[in-house]
Amino acid sequence: MESVTLQVLRYLPEEKSEPFYQDYDVPFQKKWVILDALNYIKDHVDGTLTYRWSCRMGVCGSCGMMVNDQPVLTCETFLETYLPGPIRIAPLSYFAVIRDLVVNTDDFLGKVKRAKPWLITDELKPVTEGEYRQTPDELKEYKQYSMCINCMLCYSACPIVGLDPEFVGPAAVALAQRYNYDSRDDGHGQRNKILMDDDGIYSCTLVGECSVVCPKAVDPAGAIQRYKVTGAVEWWKSVVMPWKSDK
Amino acid sequence: MDSRESTTSRTDDAGVEIPYQRFRPKRYQPRMSIFWWIHKKVYLRFIIRELTSVFVAIYAVILIVKLNALLRGPESWEVMTAALATPFSIVLHVIILLFVVYHSITWFLLAPTATVVRLGRKRIPDSAIIAVNFLMWLVLSVAVGWIILAV
Ligand code: SF4
Ligand code: FES
Numbered sequence: 001m002e003s004v005t006l007q008v009l010r011y012l013p014e015e016k017s018e019p020f021y022q023d024y025d026v027p028f029q030k031k032w033v034i035l036d037a038l039n040y041i042k043d044h045v046d047g048t049l050t051y052r053w054s055c056r057m058g059v060c061g062s063c064g065m066m067v068n069d070q071p072v073l074t075c076e077t078f079l080e081t082y083l084p085g086p087i088r089i090a091p092l093s094y095f096a097v098i099r100d101l102v103v104n105t106d107d108f109l110g111k112v113k114r115a116k117p118w119l120i121t122d123e124l125k126p127v128t129e130g131e132y133r134q135t136p137d138e139l140k141e142y143k144q145y146s147m148c149i150n151c152m153l154c155y156s157a158c159p160i161v162g163l164d165p166e167f168v169g170p171a172a173v174a175l176a177q178r179y180n181y182d183s184r185d186d187g188h189g190q191r192n193k194i195l196m197d198d199d200g201i202y203s204c205t206l207v208g209e210c211s212v213v214c215p216k217a218v219d220p221a222g223a224i225q226r227y228k229v230t231g232a233v234e235w236w237k238s239v240v241m242p243w244k245s246d247k
Numbered sequence: 248m249d250s251r252e253s254t255t256s257r258t259d260d261a262g263v264e265i266p267y268q269r270f271r272p273k274r275y276q277p278r279m280s281i282f283w284w285i286h287k288k289v290y291l292r293f294i295i296r297e298l299t300s301v302f303v304a305i306y307a308v309i310l311i312v313k314l315n316a317l318l319r320g321p322e323s324w325e326v327m328t329a330a331l332a333t334p335f336s337i338v339l340h341v342i343i344l345l346f347v348v349y350h351s352i353t354w355f356l357l358a359p360t361a362t363v364v365r366l367g368r369k370r371i372p373d374s375a376i377i378a379v380n381f382l383m384w385l386v387l388s389v390a391v392g393w394i395i396l397a398v
């Protein structure tokens with residue numbers, strides 16, 4: 001049977017202080033994705049290999065890794081694409097590695113939280129007034145940004161994230177826009193304050209790779225650029241009409 | 248005694264036994280090399296695009312110097328035009344032109360990411376936004392050229 005070599009970056013903190021590559025030969029199967037090959041290794045070759053996965057269908061966002069230096073969801077990336085190999089597999093770039101292919105997500109989740117990705121309303125309507133209605137057009141305004149699965153691929157595609165670890169990053173801004181463009185939301189003033197500040201949208205220099213690697217076509221790069229336009233407009237408003245600017 | 252503590256015995260490169268760290272093994276924080284932009288074509292293209300702005304800035308300075316010479320009177324202007332006619336200056340201008348053209352093209356192609364324009368219910372397609380940018384560039388260039396040649 002044909003086989004492929006996977007060069008997997010391993011990090012075993014109890015044994016070595018630096019990560020190292022380990023080669024594994026796996027049988028090639030046309031229907032296999034990278035994750036299947038890793039599962040094969042775990043089940044048949046080396047049970048100590050550590051990595052994350054859950055849904056196997058590009059929904060949970062936990063199986064992201066660098067494959068040949070490109071961030072991908074390994075459950076929807078076919079082995080076949082990389083023939084004849086060898087295929088290099090490493091943990092997502094720029095994140096702190098806990099073990100083998102598992103990275104620490106705390107930093108990312110903290111950044112997402114900074115963007116306040118939830119509905120903020122100035123005044124709650126009494127229940128008797130009924131639900132908050134939305135037209136299909138209003139839904140369309142933000143739907144694309146709501147598709148984000150927090151897979152962190154966009155962070156690993158962004159050199160600014162690597163250079164400036166405090167940069168809030170692509171997905172956080174896309175998620176902020178998800179709510180900024182929601183007709184039921186009044187929170188943009190609060191979000192602007194955070195995202196237009198240091199380490200916010202203006203750290204972005206539009207490399208654009210975040211949108212290229214995003215598996216859900218969220219287009220975080222677009223979200224950031226649109227935010228910059230909003231930022232510029234807000235700034236002019238505050239200069240020309242200081243009494244009208246956002247609190 | 249916790250069995251997890253005693254059963255794990257691993258050895259390091261030199262064969263010395265290392266006790267299992269139960270609580271928080273050290274995390275590995277990769278460091279970014281200053282040559283990060285060499286390894287990937289897209290990053291290299293990005294860096295070149297950023298560098299072109301240096302040439303845009305150089306030309307802006309040249310333009311200010313020219314205006315300054317113009318304000319100071321005919322003698323300064325003569326000195327200025329003589330300096331501009333040297334081979335060095337001509338080569339410099341050709342290089343600047345190439346970089347400025349590259350700069351403009353790459354930024355016009357990126358314009359749609361920042362511009363979402365709606366006509367009624369429909370979003371104007373990216374290609375149309377790019378086309379409008381290029382069209383304006385062409386019209387303005389022709390207009391400026393026409394003014395210069397007509398004088
Ligand atoms: S924006 Fe895309 S790439 Fe980034 S976390 Fe969300 S789904 Fe993943
Ligand atoms: S395993 Fe859930 S996205 Fe890949």
